[in-house]
Amino acid sequence: MAMKTNRKPMYQRKAFLIILILFAGFLCIQFVRPDVPNPPVTGDLEAPADVKAIIQRACYDCHSNNTNLRWYDKIVPIYWGVASHIKQGRADLNFSEWNKLAPADQKGKLWESVNQIIAGAMPLPGYTAVHTGAKVSAADLAVLKNYLASMVHSKPADTAVINAADRQYQYWQKNKTAVSKLPTAANGISYIPDYKNWQPISTTERFDNNTLRVIFGNDIAVKAIKENKIHPWPNGAIFAKVAWAQLQDKDGTTHTGEFKQVEYMIKDDKKYASTYGWGWARFKTPKMVPYGGSNVMFTTECMNCHKPMAAEDFVFTQPIKH
Amino acid sequence: MKALYSLFAVCSLMFAACSDNKPVELYNTKAALPSSPKYNLDGLKVITSFVNKTKGTASTLYGNDLALKSAIDGNKTVGANEVFTLVTWKQQDDDHWFGAKIPSNVESVEVIKTTSSGNSVAVNYQQLNGKSLDLKADTSGQSERIKYILGQKPSVLP
Numbered sequence: 001m002a003m004k005t006n007r008k009p010m011y012q013r014k015a016f017l018i019i020l021i022l023f024a025g026f027l028c029i030q031f032v033r034p035d036v037p038n039p040p041v042t043g044d045l046e047a048p049a050d051v052k053a054i055i056q057r058a059c060y061d062c063h064s065n066n067t068n069l070r071w072y073d074k075i076v077p078i079y080w081g082v083a084s085h086i087k088q089g090r091a092d093l094n095f096s097e098w099n100k101l102a103p104a105d106q107k108g109k110l111w112e113s114v115n116q117i118i119a120g121a122m123p124l125p126g127y128t129a130v131h132t133g134a135k136v137s138a139a140d141l142a143v144l145k146n147y148l149a150s151m152v153h154s155k156p157a158d159t160a161v162i163n164a165a166d167r168q169y170q171y172w173q174k175n176k177t178a179v180s181k182l183p184t185a186a187n188g189i190s191y192i193p194d195y196k197n198w199q200p201i202s203t204t205e206r207f208d209n210n211t212l213r214v215i216f217g218n219d220i221a222v223k224a225i226k227e228n229k230i231h232p233w234p235n236g237a238i239f240a241k242v243a244w245a246q247l248q249d250k251d252g253t254t255h256t257g258e259f260k261q262v263e264y265m266i267k268d269d270k271k272y273a274s275t276y277g278w279g280w281a282r283f284k285t286p287k288m289v290p291y292g293g294s295n296v297m298f299t300t301e302c303m304n305c306h307k308p309m310a311a312e313d314f315v316f317t318q319p320i321k322h
Numbered sequence: 323m324k325a326l327y328s329l330f331a332v333c334s335l336m337f338a339a340c341s342d343n344k345p346v347e348l349y350n351t352k353a354a355l356p357s358s359p360k361y362n363l364d365g366l367k368v369i370t371s372f373v374n375k376t377k378g379t380a381s382t383l384y385g386n387d388l389a390l391k392s393a394i395d396g397n398k399t400v401g402a403n404e405v406f407t408l409v410t411w412k413q414q415d416d417d418h419w420f421g422a423k424i425p426s427n428v429e430s431v432e433v434i435k436t437t438s439s440g441n442s443v444a445v446n447y448q449q450l451n452g453k454s455l456d457l458k459a460d461t462s463g464q465s466e467r468i469k470y471i472l473g474q475k476p477s478v479l480p
Contacts, residue, residue, distance in 0.1 A: 111421050118420055145420065154375060169478055173394055177480040196479040197367060202350060203380055205373045205413065208421030214371050214382070214477075231348055244477060252376040259478040286480040309418065311346050316418045318350040320425060322363060 029076045034083040039065045043099025047110075051147045055095065058123050058134045059113070062089030065096035072130070085124065092304060104209070107151065111208040112305055114144050119308030152207050157247045157257065165247055165257040168286065172259075177286040185290040187299060189281035192264060195240035201225065201319040205254070206243075212256050215317050216240040225319045232277070232313040237267040239317070259286055265315070275299050276306070276314050353411050353425035358455050360448070361407060361431050369393050369406070370477040373413070373423075380425050381410040383474050390476070397472040400445060402438035407431065408471050431455060434471060 041064075045052060061067050062085050073082045093109055094100075101109065116122035117136050128135045136144075157165075171177055182190040198216040205212055217225065221237040224230050230237075240262055247257030266272070266279035280302040282291035292298025306314045355361070366384035373380045385393060389404040410432075411425035431450040436443050447468050449458040 115420055148421070169475065172478045172480055177478075199363075200368050200371075200382060202353075202424060203371050203382055204416065204419075205375075205380060205423040206419075206421060207423065208419075212371060212373065214368055216368075225349075231346070242477075242479065248375075253372055253374050255372045255475070256370060256477040259480060286478065288480070312348065312418075316416075318347060318418070318424070320350045320353045320355075322355045322357065 026076075032076060033079065034087075036067060036069070036083050036086055038067055039096075041065050041096040043097065045095040045098045048147060050143055054136065054140045054143060055113075058117075058136050058140075060095065061127070061131070061134070062086050062124070063093045063095050065090070065094070070131070085127070092300070108209060111148060114141075114148055115305075116308060117141060117144070121308040148208070154207070154210070154246070154248060154254070156250055161245070161247065161257065165245070168258050172286060179288055183283060183288045183290050185281040185283070185298075186292050186294050186296040187275075187279065187281065189264065189266065189279050191262070191281075191283045191288045191290075192238070192240065195238075195242075195262060195264075198222070198240065201239075202317045204317075205246075210246045211243045211260065212246055212254065213241055213243045216242070217319065225321050230313070230315075230319070232269075233267045233315065235268050235270075239265045239315070241317075260284065261291070262288075276303055276310075278314060347417070350424060352414065352427055355409070355428055355431065356453065356455060358450075360450055360455055360457070361433055363407060363409075366405065366407060368477070368479070370474050372474075378413045379410050379429060380413050380423070381408055383408045383471065393472075393474070393476045400436055400443050400472070402436050402443050404434070404436040406434040406471055428453060432467060432471060434468060 044064075045055065047055070056064075056066075061069075067086055069082065073079060093113070098106060113122065118141065123131075123134050123136070179191070179193075182193070184190045195216050195218075198218050199222050200214050201217040201221070202215045203213060204215070216239065218236075218238040218240075220234060221230075221239060224234050224237055241264075242262050243260045244256035245258045245260060246254045248254045261282055261284045263282040264280070266281075267277060268279060269277040272279045280299045282298075282302075283289065284291055303314075306316070309316055355363075363384055366386055367390050369383040369385045369390055371380070371382045384407045386403075386405040388401060389406050392399075392401060392404055393406075408431070410429045412427050412429055413423040414426035416422035416424045429451070433448045433450070435446045437446065438444075445468055447464045449464075449467070450456065451458055
C-alpha cells in the first residue's frame with residue numbers, strides 16, 4: 001500500500017525554489033540604483049505657454065532637470081534603461097539649462113527637436129509605448145511648427161552684413177585664404193581642399209538658420225549615383241556640404257554671403273564603424289578651424305541629428321541625377 | 323517548435339510591413355535634368371548658387387575652368403572658350419528637414435558659350451525651357467540675361 005503524503009513532487013519544489021531565488025535576486029538588484037538627481041534649473045526654456053506645455057509633457061522626463069519618474073520607471077531593470085536615457089538625454093539637450101546656449105544654438109535645437117518629432121525619433125518610441133501621455137499629436141506638432149515658422153524673417157541684408165561678406169570675398173579673391181597646413185579635426189579627419197572641384201549633387205535653402213548650402217560629391221559618390229548604388233553608399237564616397245550666410249538683395253534674390261563652414265562625411269564601414277560607418281568633420285570660417293576642438297565627442301552631435309535618416313544610410317540629401 | 327517558427331514568420335512579416343510604411347525615396351527625381359545634347363554639365367564647376375524667395379526658385383551657376391577664372395576676376399573681359407550654364411529650378415519643401423527647401427522641377431537652362439572670331443570674342447546665348455528643354459526662339463532680352471549671368475559674383479569656396 002502506498003502511503004499518503006502531503007509532500008509535493010520533487011520537481012514542483014525545485015521550481016518553487018528557483019522562483020524564490022529569482023525573486024530574491026530581483027529584490028536585491030533593486031538596490032543597485034544609479035542616482036538620478038534633479039540638479040537645479042539654471043534657466044528654463046522660454047517659449048509661449050502652449051508650446052512649452054507640449055515640450056514639458058513630452059520631453060522633460062529626459063531633457064530637463066525636472067524628471068518625474070513614475071513608480072513603474074523605478075523598477076530595476078527598467079530603471080537602469082530609464083536612468084541611462086536621462087543621463088544621455090540631459091547631456092545632449094537640457095531645457096532646464098537653456099540659458100547656457102547662445103540664442104542661435106537655442107533656435108537650432110528647437111528646429112532639430114521638431115524635426116526629431118516629425119521623424120518619429122523623439123520622444124523615444126519605447127518611452128511613449130508606456131508613457132502614452134507623452135505622445136505628440138498632430139495638433140501638438142502643428143503648434144510647434146507654427147511657432148518655429150513665426151520666427152522666420154527674411155529681409156534685405158544691411159550694410160554691416162554686406163561689408164563683412166565683401167571683405168571676406170576680396171580676401172578669397174586674392175587667394176589669401178589658402179591654408180598651408182591642412183587643419184585636422186579631433187577624430188583625425190583633415191580638411192579636403194579639393195571639394196570645390198567635385199560635382200554638386202544638390203543645393204538647399206535653409207530658412208531655419210538663414211543659410212544657403214551646396215552639397216558636393218566626390219567621384220566615387222557621383223559614380224555611385226549614376227549607377228544607382230547608393231543604398232548603402234560605397235566605401236570611399238565623400239560629401240562636402242558648404243554653408244554660406246544668406247545675402248538678400250533689393251530685387252528679392254538671395255545670394256551666398258559670408259562663407260561659414262564646410263562639413264564632410266566620409267564613408268568607410270570598417271574604419272568608421274563606431275560612427276555609423278561615416279567619418280564626420282566640420283571646418284569653420286575660411287581659416288578652416290576644426291569644430292569640436294580637441295574633443296572627439298563632437299561627432300555625437302552629427303550622429304544624433306542624422307540618426308533619423310538611418311534607413312537612407314544616414315544621408316539627408318536626395319541627389320539630383322542628370 | 324512549429325509554433326515558434328510561425329511566430330517568427332509573423333514577426334518578420336510585421337517588421338517588413340513597418341519598413342514598407344516609409345518608402346525610401348533615394349533620389350530627387352523631380353529636379354533631374356533630362357539628358358540632352360543641348361547642354362553638358364560634365365566637368366563644369368560651381369560658380370555660385372542663389373535663390374529667389376518671391377518666385378520660389380533656386381539656381382546654380384556652373385562654369386568651365388576658364389569661365390570660373392573670369393568670374394573670379396569679375397568678368398572684366400570676356401575671353402574665348404568660356405562656358406557658363408545657369409540652371410534654375412522651382413523649389414519644393416525638403417521632406418527630410420522642416421526648415422529647408424530643395425530644387426524641384428527644372429524651369430530653365432541658360433547656356434553661354436564664347437568663341438573667338440577674328441580679333442573679337444563672340445558670345446552665344448541659348449535658353450532652354452521646361453522639362454523638355456525647349457529652345458526659346460524669341461531672342462529679345464538676351465543681352466540682359468548675358469549681363470545678369472556674367473554679373474554674378476562667385477561664391478566664396480576656400
